[in-house]
Amino acid sequence: VKPHRHPLHGVASSFRKTSSMAFSDYNTALVTGASAGIGWVVVERLRKEGLEVHALARNRERLAQLAVTTGCKYHFADVRDNAAIANVVSGLEIDVLVNNAGLQRMPSISECNEENMDVTIDVNLTAVLHLVRLVMPAMVARDRGHIINISSTAAIHRFESSSMHHAAKAGIHVLSQQRRIDGHGHRVRVTQICLSRTETNLLGTAIGGDMAEARKRFFYGYEVLQPADIADAIAFVIRVRAHANISNIEIVSTMQMPGGLRYAKSGG
Numbered sequence: 001v002k003p004h005r006h007p008l009h010g011v012a013s014s015f016r017k018t019s020s021m022a023f024s025d026y027n028t029a030l031v032t033g034a035s036a037g038i039g040w041v042v043v044e045r046l047r048k049e050g051l052e053v054h055a056l057a058r059n060r061e062r063l064a065q066l067a068v069t070t071g072c073k074y075h076f077a078d079v080r081d082n083a084a085i086a087n088v089v090s091g092l093e094i095d096v097l098v099n100n101a102g103l104q105r106m107p108s109i110s111e112c113n114e115e116n117m118d119v120t121i122d123v124n125l126t127a128v129l130h131l132v133r134l135v136m137p138a139m140v141a142r143d144r145g146h147i148i149n150i151s152s153t154a155a156i157h158r159f160e161s162s163s164m165h166h167a168a169k170a171g172i173h174v175l176s177q178q179r180r181i182d183g184h185g186h187r188v189r190v191t192q193i194c195l196s197r198t199e200t201n202l203l204g205t206a207i208g209g210d211m212a213e214a215r216k217r218f219f220y221g222y223e224v225l226q227p228a229d230i231a232d233a234i235a236f237v238i239r240v241r242a243h244a245n246i247s248n249i250e251i252v253s254t255m256q257m258p259g260g261l262r263y264a265k266s267g268g
């Protein structure tokens with residue numbers, strides 16, 4: 001009896017060269033926004049997976065603390081400072097870039113001031129564009145790399161929150177898709193992770209720093225995501241074999257319902 005042969009039998013051995021487990025293909029990661037919340041836990045996770053991790057944020061003390069507990073290297077810089085960021089990345093061969101630094105401002109577009117508008121776009125979108133500009137060409141040249149953009153359900157769903165935040169994250173959504181076109185023909189993977197409410201200080205900062213109030217409004221009694229859920233997703237998209245690119249992940253609380261249907265009556 002002839003053994004059953006899969007139609008791709010024989011192709012597999014040459015294919016296998018590019019299909020190893022991807023954590024072992026990569027050596028070095030850069031994680032922005034690493035001094036708190038999701039970024040902090042992602043650094044811990046990538047260190048456990050054996051990568052050399054460069055943690056970047058503005059808070060020097062928090063980064064130094066993270067370095068003690070994880071052995072990561074750290075760089076204090078504002079992601080809006082192009083010269084400082086260029087200086088950080090120039091000496092590194094970055095295999096995994098996690099664009100995580102971000103913030104949220106609450107006011108609606110008609111109520112926000114100029115500063116709220118600018119900082120939302122500058123940190124959440126423009127800085128990500130610059131980092132990709134600085135890091136991706138070397139990935140393409142090496143034919144190896146993975147860019148992971150921490151986005152939001154605000155990128156792909158419409159709901160009541162700040163329009164400028166939705167616009168910034170929607171920009172990340174488009175960038176993530178377009179980058180796959182720019183890098184076409186090279187083994188540079190791009191993943192967008194869209195997440196919903198996650199228990200960090202982000203929303204407390206967004207309402208002016210009252211963390212107790214934020215706990216009451218956004219977290220107490222709700223089953224929301226934890227930073228470890230995002231770190232798990234990141235580990236998953238990296239670990240999948242190198243020929244596979246997971247382009248989009250949406251993670252929401254099981255107890256959350258996206259969408260809805262509302263009509264305003266004519267006359268207001």
Ligand SMILES: NC(=O)c1ccc[n+]([C@@H]2O[C@H](COP(=O)([O-])OP(=O)(O)OC[C@H]3O[C@@H](n4cnc5c(N)ncnc54)[C@H](OP(=O)(O)O)[C@@H]3O)[C@@H](O)[C@H]2O)c1
Pocket residue numbers: 032033034035036037038039056057058059060077078079080099100101102103104123150151152153195196197198199200201202203205
């Ligand atoms: N938490 C949520 O509910 C939620 C939901 C959807 C999406 N996200 C996204 O998840 C990502 C991480 O948020 P998080 O919840 O972990 O927030 P977080 O706890 O407030 O942490 C934000 C991180 O970004 C850094 N950061 C902010 N501005 C920066 C700047 N100008 N330069 C460098 N670093 C800066 C902060 O560090 P320094 O202050 O030390 O600079 C901090 O490490 C963000 O992109 C956010 O939009 C979060």
